[in-house]
Amino acid sequence: MPSDLEISRNTALKPPAEVAADMGIGEHLVEPYGRSAAKISLDAVGELADRPRAKYVVVSSITPTPLGEGKTTTTVGLGQAFGHIGRRAVIAIRQSSMGPTFGIKGGAAGGGYSQVVPMEPVNLHLTGDLHAVTSAHNLLAAMIDNHLHKGNNLGIDPFEITWRRVVDVNDRDLRQIVTGLGGRPDGIPRQTGFDITAASEVMAVLALASSLPDLRARLGRIVFGYDRDGAPVTAEQLRAAGAMCVQLREAIKPNLMQTAEQTPALIHCGPFGNIAHGNSSVIADLIGIHGGDYLVTEAGFGADMGAERFFNIKCRVSGLVPDAAVIVATVRALKAHSGRFRVVAGRPLPEEMLAESPDDVLAGAANLRRQIANIRAHGVSPVIAVNAFPTDFESEKKAIVDIAAEEGVRAAVTDHVAQGGKGAAELAEAVAAACAEPGRFGFLYPDDLPLADKIDTVARRMYGADGIELSPVARRQLESYERCGFGSLPVCIAKTHLSLSADPARKGAPSGWRLPVREVRASVGAGFVYPICGDMRTMPGLSSQPAAERIDIDESGQVVGLS
CATH class of the missing domain: 3.30.1510.10 (Domain 2, N(10)-formyltetrahydrofolate synthetase)
Incomplete structure (x- = not known):
């Protein structure tokens, strides 16, 4: 299979104005930025408001390994797949941070035949x-x-x-x-x-x-x-x-690009998934919701984090109601949640983890079951996307589908990285069916609930905790925020993304524990309070062999080594 960069460079691109026209956006609202991207005027929000609303789909995942489970590729692949079943879709994703691009993670705009193109500008500055x-x-x-x-x-x-x-x-x-x-x-x-x-x-x-x-x-x-x-x-x-x-007067305008199959892609904002809500912009969604039959967006990390914040923070602001949620699951992640293997970012998977073992997959099922419950707690229908890797065995993928069946949830195995939208067509059919079901969406807690009780609600219902343990500092801070008038804000719990608990070493669905809250901070401008549980790194470091060592310019001026 060609590299992501090779696929990107061999993809035929539509002019940005034509991509916008596919969404029903007039050329007068399109502000070109080079040959492959454009800014969309904020006037589009008002001009499109009277058009029918698309079905609104959020893509989340089970608790991921340090390698990530492919939410972005699934988001892009699903958006493309709707075209293969006769529907029109728009995707909305976060913008890449150059820290991870030059660090361990690499780019953040999909991969293979399910990526936003061209790859270079998406991951390097874009529109600044x-x-x-x-x-x-x-x-x-x-x-x-x-x-x-x-x-x-x-x-x-x-x-x-x-x-x-x-x-x-x-x-x-x-x-x-x-x-x-x-x-x-x-x-x-x-x-x-x-x-x-x-x-x-x-x-x-x-x-x-x-x-x-x-x-x-x-x-x-x-x-x-x-x-x-x-x-x-x-x-x-x-x-x-x-x-x-x-x-920020230009930065507030969403960026319009396209996928490898010319599906419109809105790329806008990239808030941290640990201490912030980890979702792309409200404005992009207010535009994209009127641009097709489906709007597919992505929420950072697992459903206990990104999706919970999508529901309780982003949807509170936008007023948009989700119709379905996709939970990306992989064989390697469920095996990791068995507790039998150790996955380290930047290193190959353990050899024993690559051996065929559906029993190891089933041993990690508790995490998937919890994330299904987390989506259902908001009255939203979940769909499981089994993101397949070449090293997976049929028996292992079937084990995930069987878990979904036991939970009464639709599931589909996807191969969108290698096949593009065609490889996710079955997933698109399942998502369309879920979107057709009557909606019962609701927030996890009311605005007037005290902040400590909001934290406790999320800890119990999303993480499976027995409650919370507030440090004396955190207790004083919460009392101060209530006095300052911040009590009506939603909460955005900052904890590890590698476990349902606050301890990254605890896999599966831990029980018999309480969420430790050591301090609480207020993002009053953003509109949420974030309790800090554990050691949160807001400035990553580079690895011993960062991606920056491999990225260069060749003699013809082309970028090489970008992944």
Whole structure:
């Protein structure tokens, strides 16, 4: 099979205006960016609003291994597959972060014959949205330090500033730094650090904004620290929000590209899946929902994380109601959840894990069953996509289908990476059937439930915990947030994505445990509170052999080594 890059370069592309026309978007709303991408004007939201709504499908997964289980390839493959059964689809996915692209993970726009093309711009800058987020975020950081240096009229407590800086590079040496070193003209020394751009609250704000005025208002509500009386201080009080919004006025427009089979693809925003909601933008969905028969989007990590946040955070903002959810399952992930094998990012799978063993697959079934229950808890019909790999045996794939049958859930084995949309046609039929069922969608908790009870609800119903353990610090923070008026916000629990629990080593569906909450932070601009459970890394590091070592330019100016 050709490499992803070779497939991308040999794909015939439609002009962006024709791709937009396939969605019913007029050329006056298309702002070309080079030959293969375009920005879609925000006017499209209003112009398309009276058209029929597409069926709304979210793609999630079982708890993944460090290698990932192929949610993006499945999203792209499913979108293409609808064309093979006579339906029109639009896909909406997050934008790639260059940190992982040059690190271990590689690109994030699908693979094989189920990818967004061309591959190079998708994974390298695209239209510069991530750089705009970086710039807006760091402008606020600079204005905070300048305010301290110029007299601190707002009475900001330097020890209670929560706003760090960001950069779109994996760089562990920037996790903890001291700024303001030198002399008096160089600022006030204080300890701070860097996160990766995808972890910025500005990214989460951009993804959840429904319009330019909404973006401006959300930026103004960002709480970057507290004054000496313990009151929150906002970007609006610092008079920084307006300039931040100016830097994001182009980035708020969704990017339009196409898949290897010319299915329209909206690529917009890339919020971190650990400490933020891990979904692409609300605006892209408000446009895409009127662009075909189906809108297929993706939520980060497993259904206990990305899908839960899609339902309880993103859908609260957008007002859109999902019709079905796809749970991507792989043989290797279920084997990993048996607890009999150890999978490490950047390393080959253990040899014994590649041996035919449906019993090992069945031993990991508890995780899949829990994720099915998590989708059903929101009144949404789940469909299992068995993402097949060349190393899988028929008996092992059948074991996953049998688990789905026992749960009364539709399932289909897919080969979309090697076959494109044709390899996911059976999945498309199953998803269409699920979408035809009456909807009973509901949020997991009401807005007026106290924050601690919201955390407890998610822990019990999504993770299978016996409850939560609040540290004294977390308890005080929750009480403070309630007093500050943040109690009506949804919660976005920051925990490991490698387990249903807060311990990445616990596989399957652990029981007899409580969720430890060590601290709680508020992303008031984005509109959620995030409890931190365990050690959350918001600035990744590079591996001993990062992908950057393999990426280069050849003599003809072509990118090589991108994966």
